[in-house]
Amino acid sequence: MKKTNFFKLTFWKxxxxxxxxFGLYSSYIRFFKGLGASTRLSDAIPWGxxxxxxxxxxxxxxxxxxxxxxxxxFNVHKYEPIVRPxxxxxxxxxxxxxxxxxxxxxxxxxxxxPLIMWNIHSVMFEITWCVICYSTILSLEFAPVILEKxxxxxxxKILRKISVxxxxxxxLFSTLHQSSFGSLYLIVPGRLYPLWYSxxxxxxxxxSCISAGxxxxxxxxxxxARTFNVGLKVDILSGLGKIVLYALSIGFIVxxxxxxxxxxxxxxxxxxxxxxxxxxxxxxxTFIPVFLLSQKKYRTNRFWLYIxxxxxxxxxxxxxxNVAITGLADSSKTSxxxxxxxxxxxxxxxxxxxxxxxxxxxxxxVFEDEDSSDAxxxxxxxxxxxxxxx
Amino acid sequence: MSKQKGLLYxxxxxxxxxxxxxxxxxxxxxxxxxxxxxxxxxxxxxYTVVEQHGDLYARKMCxxxxxPTCASVCPVGAFEKSKEGAVIYDAEKCIGCRxxxxxxxxxxxxxxxxxxxxxxxKCIMCHDRVAKGLPSACSEACPTGATKFGDMDxxxxxxxxxxxxxxxxxxxxxxxxxxxxxxxxxxLASVPFEKLGYTPNLPKEALPELTGRVMEKIPTIVAAGGVxxxxxxxxxxxxxxxxxxxxxxxxxxxxx
Ligand code: SF4
Ligand code: SF4
Ligand code: SF4
Numbered sequence: 001m002k003k004t005n006f007f008k009l010t011f012w013k014x015x016x017x018x019x020x021x022f023g024l025y026s027s028y029i030r031f032f033k034g035l036g037a038s039t040r041l042s043d044a045i046p047w048g049x050x051x052x053x054x055x056x057x058x059x060x061x062x063x064x065x066x067x068x069x070x071x072x073x074f075n076v077h078k079y080e081p082i083v084r085p086x087x088x089x090x091x092x093x094x095x096x097x098x099x100x101x102x103x104x105x106x107x108x109x110x111x112x113x114p115l116i117m118w119n120i121h122s123v124m125f126e127i128t129w130c131v132i133c134y135s136t137i138l139s140l141e142f143a144p145v146i147l148e149k150x151x152x153x154x155x156x157k158i159l160r161k162i163s164v165x166x167x168x169x170x171x172l173f174s175t176l177h178q179s180s181f182g183s184l185y186l187i188v189p190g191r192l193y194p195l196w197y198s199x200x201x202x203x204x205x206x207x208s209c210i211s212a213g214x215x216x217x218x219x220x221x222x223x224x225a226r227t228f229n230v231g232l233k234v235d236i237l238s239g240l241g242k243i244v245l246y247a248l249s250i251g252f253i254v255x256x257x258x259x260x261x262x263x264x265x266x267x268x269x270x271x272x273x274x275x276x277x278x279x280x281x282x283x284x285x286t287f288i289p290v291f292l293l294s295q296k297k298y299r300t301n302r303f304w305l306y307i308x309x310x311x312x313x314x315x316x317x318x319x320x321x322n323v324a325i326t327g328l329a330d331s332s333k334t335s336x337x338x339x340x341x342x343x344x345x346x347x348x349x350x351x352x353x354x355x356x357x358x359x360x361x362x363x364x365x366v367f368e369d370e371d372s373s374d375a376x377x378x379x380x381x382x383x384x385x386x387x388x389x390x
Numbered sequence: 391m392s393k394q395k396g397l398l399y400x401x402x403x404x405x406x407x408x409x410x411x412x413x414x415x416x417x418x419x420x421x422x423x424x425x426x427x428x429x430x431x432x433x434x435x436x437y438t439v440v441e442q443h444g445d446l447y448a449r450k451m452c453x454x455x456x457x458p459t460c461a462s463v464c465p466v467g468a469f470e471k472s473k474e475g476a477v478i479y480d481a482e483k484c485i486g487c488r489x490x491x492x493x494x495x496x497x498x499x500x501x502x503x504x505x506x507x508x509x510x511x512k513c514i515m516c517h518d519r520v521a522k523g524l525p526s527a528c529s530e531a532c533p534t535g536a537t538k539f540g541d542m543d544x545x546x547x548x549x550x551x552x553x554x555x556x557x558x559x560x561x562x563x564x565x566x567x568x569x570x571x572x573x574x575x576x577x578l579a580s581v582p583f584e585k586l587g588y589t590p591n592l593p594k595e596a597l598p599e600l601t602g603r604v605m606e607k608i609p610t611i612v613a614a615g616g617v618x619x620x621x622x623x624x625x626x627x628x629x630x631x632x633x634x635x636x637x638x639x640x641x642x643x644x645x646x
Contacts, residue, residue, distance in 0.1 A: 036503030043433065043500045046488035073619050075626035106486020106501065106508040110466075113485050117466040123601050124489045125465035126608070168619045172612050186600045187463060187493045190591065202604060332497075 016351045023348020026341035027103065035106060038341040042334065049338040050104040052324035053346050055181055056317060057097040059205075062213025064090025064138060065174040066243075072167040079236060082217055084145055084366045085224075089216060090174075091138040092356050096349045098131060103345060123183045130177035137170040145364050179206040185323060191331040195267050195278045196323050200258050207254060211247040211289075212316035214240045215309035220357075222306040224367060238300045244312060245293035252286050277318070277326050285315010394475035394542040395520055396574035397529060398549055399449050401586060402559055403536035406440055406447040413531035414438050417516060434502040437513040438528060441587060446579070448586035449537065452477060452498045452513040453566050454574035455596070460490035460499060462598035468510075475542060475574040476515035484510060495570040495597055496589050515574070542574055549576050571596025 030038040041048050067086040070076050102108045114128040141163075144156050159166075182205030185192050198204065218237055259265060268275065289311045298304035329335055338346075360366060408427040414437050415422070424430035428442050438451040458477045461469035468483040469490060490510060491499045502508035516526040524530075529539035538545065549564045565577040569592040577588065584590035 032506065034504055034506045035501075035508065036505075041488075042503065043491065044497075046491040046501065069619070073623045073626075075623070075630055104487075106488065107484055108486070110483075110485040113466045113483060117483055119462075119464055119467040121462045121598060121602060121605060122465045122467075122489070123605065124463060124487055126605070128465055164620075164623055168616060168623070171619060172615050175615065176608060176611070183601055183604050184489070186604060187459060187597050189593065189597070189600065190495060190589065 016355065019344070019347045019351045022344040023351070026344040027348070029341050030103060030345065031108075038339065038345075040336060040339045040342070044332040044334045045328070045336045047324065048336055049325075049342045049346060050100050052321050053349075054097045054100055054104075055320040055324060057093045057100070058177065058181060059209040059212045059316060059320060060216045060313070061090035061093030061097075062174065062178060062209035063217045064093075064141075064213070065171045066210050066213050067217070068141065068167045069171050072164060073171070078239065081233075081367070082221075082236060082240075084142075085220060085361075086213075086217055087138060087141045088145075088357065088360055088366055089220060090213075091135070091142055092353050094131065094135045094138060095356075096353050098135065099352075100346070100349055101131075123180050123187075126180050127177060127184070130173050130180065134170060134173040134177060137166055137173065140166050141170065145366065149364055175206065178209045179203065181205050188328070191328055192323065193274045193327040193330060194262075194264050195259075195274055196327040198255075198258050198262065200254065201323075204251065204255055207247055207251040208316060208319060211244045211251065211312055214244050214247070215312035215316075218244075218305050218309040219313060221367075222302060222309075224361065225302075234300060234302055237302065237305050241293050241299045241305050241308065244308075245290060245299075248286050248290050248293075248312070252282075252290075274322075274326060274330065277322050281315055281318040281322055284311055285318060289315070393473070394574060395515070395539065396454065396475055396542040396545050396576065397515070397526060398538045398540070398545040398576045398578070400536050400538070400552070401446060401448055401577065401579040403534045404440070404447040404449065405534055405536070406442060407533060408440055409531040409533060410438060410449065410528035410537055411436075411440055413527040414513070417519070417527035418514075432498065432500055432512075434500045434509075434511040436500075437511065443586050446581065446586060448579070448588070449577075450498075450587070451575065452515070453496050453569070454513075454515055455495075455571060456573050457571045457596035457598050458573075459493045459495055459570065459597040462601070463489045463493040465489070472517060472521075474515075474517070474520045476517045476520060478514050478517050479510055479512070481509040493597070495592055545576055549578055552578060568594045570594075571598075 026038060035041055039048060039050075063082075063086040067079055067082050071079050071083050102111050105111055114125055115132075119125050140159060144159055147156050147159075179202035182201035182203070185197065185201055186199070189197055218240055221237065259267075268278070289308045292298045292304060292308045292311070298308065325336060406428065411427045411430070414420070415435075418437060420437065421435040423433055423435050428440060430436055430439050432439055432450060438449060441448045441450060454471075454475055454477050456471075458469060458471055461467070461471060461477060464484075465487060466483045466485055468480050468485075469477055470480070471477050486508060488501060488510075491497075491501060499510045499512045501510060516524075516528075519526060525539035526537075529537045532538075538548075540548075546564075546567065549567075553560050553562055553564070559580055561579055561581055561583070563583065565579070565583045565588055566573055566575050569589075571594070577583070579586055
């Protein structure tokens, strides 16, 4: 038993190190030879894999605010145990996004310009500010986990006092941020393929990030349960599953109603790449998971929830990549496939993220046991009992 | 009324000599990119091209929009509409996000991909010359008057007059007057404009309106959202508290 574990770790470690080495080399090319040498971006396709990946990073981080709002605003304390993993996921997601954005910028040395040069009409400006503010808030939200490890009671007390406004601000920033990624594309009505272009893009992005973010928690919890033997209770997970089910259904209804209203249904019958990609996205990301989650026997089973989360996440990846790449390919009259360097740098960031997550989980109390001794946790447990009593 | 300057390009008068192309290269100190100018395309070193479509020619360049999409999307305001009407760019501000390239309805801005400190490149309507009261280099070089520089209101009047005077010569539309909110470059032609490779079906409305409508809702969303979330927090907390008190009471009663 020990032995297999050991081997497994070494395999992943080696793979991680290989990816890191390649990633660092690719970063060298990117910074010393320029974007032209390291990417397949061109005048026709100015945004590629990296921007797409930023969408994903931010979307998957959505659990951070969804859970925060459930627990701290709606006071549903049943979900208290996932607050920390959710916030950690969000924090790491955002750090990766910031890193990759800076790598993607043509003039990374100017990355701080939006702080002093304002163009309030620009969605990109809004996004930059949301990233900055929300990252700050996430670190405030996560700080207690670090502080408690070192028994620093005083700052924790202060943080706890301001926790509600901080959470509310965080929710507002991330709502804006999630939807503004959709708004980015409002300005390209002639370019983004009609199956994806919609006035409701910001709304669609917002709804879909909720199901993706929560699926991310289910996914992580399952993997963590396997590695560290700490996971979340099934009733919590299936509760999440239920929210995912609602979010997916609402998202689907909104999109379809909008397509019907805009008279876009005929596009569903045109045999071309975009249509196939659209169906793939719907089947993987909506139909299959909605079916699985609507069956109680799957929804209450750890393993099936895990499988469902993989479907939701893949569907989400499909959707964002479709908007960022597939949907624009036709109008730019060129096809795009990322270079080795683009892929290596992206993979390197994934490795850094996973490594960061597991390190923090290992040394800090992230998947916390419920019998935490501080006052608010006790209160939380009491609240929870009441909710269950009914 | 309007001191704004602009260009009127009349494709029916264009003989495809490439003088504008050469003049622009010289004026802006751009590198040679193609020995045959008719086969060249817009790039970081080519602000304008003359394209051949059958026996017709078509110039492509920045349209110097009245409400420039490129300027509206730029997070740091690196693009600016000058008082003379040119849409100009400040590389010192630019962070290189390339949203301007993604968003421009005419797909004009180009990038210095091979540089490690790249700039966005496009026609700047010879900003330095125009500020000094000179016409643009391309219009000065044009031997037939196909590219004409002048005050915007006069150019618009002239374009309308030409359509009226020779209805047989012209396709009855001034491209650039209303496309994507209109701009300071007007184009006339003898055939529908998509046949000459101009972006068809652009909305009349300036594109910045599309995001503007969403952006202006933000303060309301923030305020309403903050109030909503705050009150939900208070309400649910109160509800839980009441429930707890009730339970405590019941426990006490049970004890008696
Ligand atoms: S044509 Fe494009 S680059 Fe030129 S001003 Fe308009 S939006 Fe900007
Ligand atoms: S690339 Fe530069 S000019 Fe273009 S939108 Fe980004 S910051 Fe502005
Ligand atoms: S106006 Fe000036 S910059 Fe623009 S195409 Fe003509 S010569 Fe070139």
